[in-house]
Amino acid sequence: MYKETDILKESSVEGNLIINIGPQHPSTHGVLHLVVTLNGETIKKVEPHLGYIHRSIEKMCESLSYRQFIYVTSKMDYLSSHINNHGCAMCVEKGLQIEVPPRAQVIRVLMDELTRLSSHQLWWGAMAMDIGALTPFFHAFREREMITSIFEETCGTRLTMNYMVPGGVMADVNTNFQKSVKDFIIHFKNKINEYDELLTGNIIFQNRTKGVGFISKENAISFGCSGPTARGSGVSCDIRKLYPYEVYNQLDFDEILEPGGDCFARYLVRMKEMKQSISIIEQLIDNIPDGDFQAKTKAVLKLPKGEFYSSVESARGEFGVYIVSEGGTTPYRIKFRSPGFSNLSALDFMSREGKIGDLIAIMGSLDLVIPDIDR
Amino acid sequence: MFLKEYIQDIYGAVKSLLIGMRRTGYYFTNHKEIITQQYPDNKATLNLSERFRGEVVMIHDENNEHACTGCTACELACPNATIKIITQFDISPDGKKKKALNKFVYHLDLCTMCNLCIVACPTDAIKMANTFEHSVFDRSKLTKILNNPDSKIRAGIE
């Protein structure tokens, strides 16, 4: 725990400078507060402080019914709200042992992958912006806009969807869902090459990211990293492959592993994941089975007494939902395992002995979403 | 050999930079893909999808009749107490007392557009409207009464 005396101790070291990056800072992506100990430009220590956007979502969920609490989770990792909702719905289904109809499963996977794409697009723009290139941000948003329009057509909202419900999805897909997704895929396949032209090959970008923020496989595991952060160090941790849910075990896609362990490896993982997501969407978009989009459920859901855990692969890593039920209509206790929190814990380790610019690049490559970390 | 690598480094670096500049240069000269929506100007052509969740409205037909029975299913489904149903007892012609809707109070300022009330409604009396310009000068204006004055429940809705 951080105390005021610590800060005095650190600043008394010859030549050390304590600088507060955040909570209001252009590149902390929200309200992350980093207490950085510097020696000149070299980082000696980074201490993330949380709590600026703590909304006690877990406590709030305890007073909401099993249908109601799902919408709150869209406000945690707002960039992959479908996936959050999906994880929660899956956990409730596990408790109630509801079989989700195949059509709903496919729609859920499609939505998940679209969310992953949109999240990675925003990350791409934001990381470029952290490193100092401002143009990619707008280029990324141009494509992201198409995905949010698809979401708007089907789910009615653009960011916080609440589209997944226990037993399936809230409504059937819009009639021109397939057409707009196909249009988007054709458009995006061209644009992803532009992304590479603009940033991936750029010598300045490569110099800024290669060898920066290195974390070894062992350390990535011990920090509990997941998602692209861990896969950038070569840790196989894709929930979609390891514990397949919905229709992921019938799909043909690769888990992207990069051995580099630096910012560039994490960057490449996400860029390649976008291509994998495109391939998943292409496999499914013409094969949405007919049938119900929602299983028949009771009006009031009551989970049996016990503990339930289910996890999904969100755009940032493993998103887990842990529900303790006493048999009532509301959960006794809910715990979310948010990927950003564990990934953030590695920030200090990664950025030590780097420069301030490196710290910003590492934060970009971790793809932090602060409400997800703080909840 | 060292010199060769040195020059190759420089050549590769300059090439990668020029590729990036070609891309931005292309967009500088080609304005086809400009995505800016000039919002207040394009109001007439603004295309919102049918399902867009703007606010909850109650459906009234031409006889000023709605389908709300006052069952409070939406009130129960709402996670943040956005909806408050005030009921009254109507006396039907055959002398029986019947629960009916008096006021459907909707707090737009609390609503998160989760759509759960719409799903919960057994008679499809409410729906999400496409409006999105909700700003007002006084917060109290965000508390709305959704049923029209003097509106009645449509005959046959139980």
Add this chain to the structure above:
Amino acid sequence: MPSLENIANFIHNWLYTTFNATVALLLEFTIVAILVIGLFSVLGLVLIFMERKVSAYMQVRLGPNRVGPKGIFQTVADTLKLMVKEGMTPNNADKFLFNLAPFIVMTAAMLILAPLAFAKNFQIWDINIGVLFVTAISSVSVIGILMAGWASNNKYSLLGAMRSGAQIVSYELSAGLSIITIVVLSESLKISTIIESQANGWWIFKGHIPAIIAFVIFIIAVTAETNRAPFDLAEAESELTAGFHTEYSGMKFALFFLAEYVNIFIVCVIGATLFLGGWMPLHFGTNTTFNEMMDYIPSSLWLFGKTFFLIFVIMWFRWTFPRLRIDQLLNLEWKYLLPISMINLLLATAMAILGWHF
């Protein structure tokens, strides 16, 4: 034909015939001062608007389009806003230095204007060490930046100022060396002589490969010297919020902002003067009809055309590239640009001695 040269001469003669010499000189000073300040404010408005539009189109946006037709008065509106804004001074800042810094940066930018030739025979002060004067004065602005960073009593500002100090001092070397390349070729430090030496062809064409290399290095170095992306480490928005001018607001901030753009303009004028022939029109060999046609375009337009082309290139850099890290920035200078420009200078000297250039 009314040219800037004729107008200047007319005013000069009129002043000296109407008033006695001292008064006339003082009046000329006043006119020049007003013209310089006017040029600065117009340049600030034009360049900021240009930057916004360039960035907007590169970022598939429209850019400012509300104030005036196509948004051309947007920067005027912004300037008005900055003027009426309160110029805050932080509590524990060194108030004297804090308020002085923007003026030093601005004055340094203004001083460089003196030896620049804007049109044929239209120059404030044709000093015989013009190029040396420019390189000497351009290093003064770093004092203003360091002063701003130090006096703000803000850690971000201090870091930004220190970065800027390291950066400007380093990049001055290669900028200077590439300028010397042209001085060697044209055998003069005087701006007007350098321009006249390009009457039969600009140095970038006449000077073969050394001149082209020197030109490229010059552009890179001045981009760094003016703290422009990809070398905008002194501001580094995503790292240091706004670097050395974090604490500035209102008109004091506007002066820094203006000085940045004026500095870009000035270095581009220097680049155009040294490498692209200044106000010299484009001539091709002995093709007289083409050459005559080019001569009809006023010399001031030639200079401004070349300058704005270079400014556009620098803006193009900014809206394409990511930012370098501070150690990479210094690596680039000391390991790449400086050795290359030294060898390049050697080549250019050999070429000048042997008379290989045209």
